[in-house]
Amino acid sequence: MIELSHMLYEYEIDYDTQNSYEKGLSEAFWQFLVIPEDNDTQEVSYWHFENNLGERNSVSENGLGFKTVQVRSKREIDHITFNAHFKLTKKEINPFDFELPADLGDELRILNSLDFKVDHEPYLRKTELTTLPEKHTNIFLFDGNKSIFENLVDLNQWAFMQLYFKTGVTAVDTPLEEIIDKRHGVCQDFTHLFCAIAKQNGVPCRYVSGYLHQGIGFFGDSQMHAWAEAFVPKVGWIGFDPTNNLLVNHNHIKVCHGKDYTDCAPLKGVVYTLGGNETKYSVLVKAAEQQQQ
Numbered sequence: 610m611i612e613l614s615h616m617l618y619e620y621e622i623d624y625d626t627q628n629s630y631e632k633g634l635s636e637a638f639w640q641f642l643v644i645p646e647d648n649d650t651q652e653v654s655y656w657h658f659e660n661n662l663g664e665r666n667s668v669s670e671n672g673l674g675f676k677t678v679q680v681r682s683k684r685e686i687d688h689i690t691f692n693a694h695f696k697l698t699k700k701e702i703n704p705f706d707f708e709l710p711a712d713l714g715d716e717l718r719i720l721n722s723l724d725f726k727v728d729h730e731p732y733l734r735k736t737e738l739t740t741l742p743e744k745h746t747n748i749f750l751f752d753g754n755k756s757i758f759e760n761l762v763d764l765n766q767w768a769f770m771q772l773y774f775k776t777g778v779t780a781v782d783t784p785l786e787e788i789i790d791k792r793h794g795v796c797q798d799f800t801h802l803f804c805a806i807a808k809q810n811g812v813p814c815r816y817v818s819g820y821l822h823q824g825i826g827f828f829g830d831s832q833m834h835a836w837a838e839a840f841v842p843k844v845g846w847i848g849f850d851p852t853n854n855l856l857v858n859h860n861h862i863k864v865c866h867g868k869d870y871t872d873c874a875p876l877k878g879v880v881y882t883l884g885g886n887e888t889k890y891s892v893l894v895k896a897a898e899q900q901q902q
Contacts, residue, residue: 616701618859619897622820624693624833625890626876632884633687639878641678642671643833645697645819645862655696662689673872675865697862704856707844709756716757719842720811729813729840731868738869739805739816742786751810758841761807761849768803768851781870796835797870799851803837804869813840817848818873820862822894833875833892838866862894 624643645653658666658678667679682689710716719725726733741748749767751760775793785805788798800816807814814837821834836850836857848857867873880886 616859618699618701620695620697620699620820620822620862621895621897622693622695622697622862623891623893624695625690625892627688627690627889629688629887629889630686630880630882630884631886632882633685634880634882634886635683635685637682637686637689637878637880639680639691639876641680641691641693641876642675642818642865642873643693643875644676644678645695645864646675648863650700650702650859651697651862653695653697656694658691658693660689660691662686664689671865673865673867699859699862702858704847704858709758710843713753713756716842717753720757725842732813732815732840733808733811734868735805735808736869736871738782738785738801738871739808739814740785741805741809742784742789745786745789746809748789749806749810757812758844758847760810761812761839761841761847762856764803764806765849765851765856766854768799768806769854772799772802774799774852781874796852800835800837801869803849803851807837807839814838815846815866816869816873817857817863817866818870818875819864820892820894821850822860822862822896833864833890834861835870835873836861 644656645651647653660680662682664680664682669677669679671677749764771792772788773793774795776795779788779794779798781797783794783798785801788794788802804814804816817836817838818833836848836852838846838848840846848861850857850861865873876888
């Protein structure tokens with residue numbers, strides 16, 4: 610038997626954020642969720658995180674097991690910049706590398722079983738950002754003559770066609786009703802809509818935050834990208850990128866997952882200031898030479 614070789618892709622990522630405080634601040638605490646995870650398809654070989662004031666970092670795991678970087682400052686400042694640099698290797702992914710079920714009823718029996726619902730409760734649970742408005746609960750219904758996977762592929766395409774990618778028109782907490790009615794948004798909005806509909810149809814679904822190599826014309830923000838992972842019975846978690854109508858592949862570099870954006874926010878913080886503040890992000894993902902494994 611001949612074992613097929615896997616292509617390896619090397620990436621370098623620069624993540625920068627500039628925080629400015631109108632009236633300065635006397636004390637602050639920032640937490641970053643931006644380090645790519647190590648998993649079956651990707652391995653981080655190097656990472657570095659620094660700020661222009663030389664404040665020390667501490668690293669820990671959050672409640673979902675993902676690495677976070679914390680920075681604390683007790684000095685009077687009016688701005689601070691953070692820079693992170695990562696190097697990693699990704700394996701080529703074939704998202705279709707499994708057989709569709711012969712018995713569609715068997716899939717539904719698994720989805721409807723109590724054990725399955727208990728095991729996957731966190732990602733079946735609807736959150737404020739992944740609950741369909743009452744008037745839209747039937748906006749996309751699964752076809753009983755298709756497998757769960759085929760329905761999810763259809764949903765991915767439907768969300769891609771339903772919304773128009775447009776920056777600057779939604780915020781991280783824009784409700785789904787507004788996104789559905791106005792039909793535009795960014796990757797987090799596409800992903801929340803996908804997750805809400807998958808859950809509405811009984812499929813566990815989680816929100817993923819990460820980086821996207823946009824070298825071949827994908828849609829994505831100048832910040833971090835978002836996509837979904839849905840659980841297919843007897844197969845496992847499969848990644849769907851409704852912003853680009855893609856199944857997740859080697860161009861998607863995962864940082865973390867959670868129930869929605871709230872679990873995956875790249876930056877959280879507490880600042881003591883009386884004035885307004887502004888945060889600017891920039892992300893650059895560069896691909897190096899590909900290698901055969």
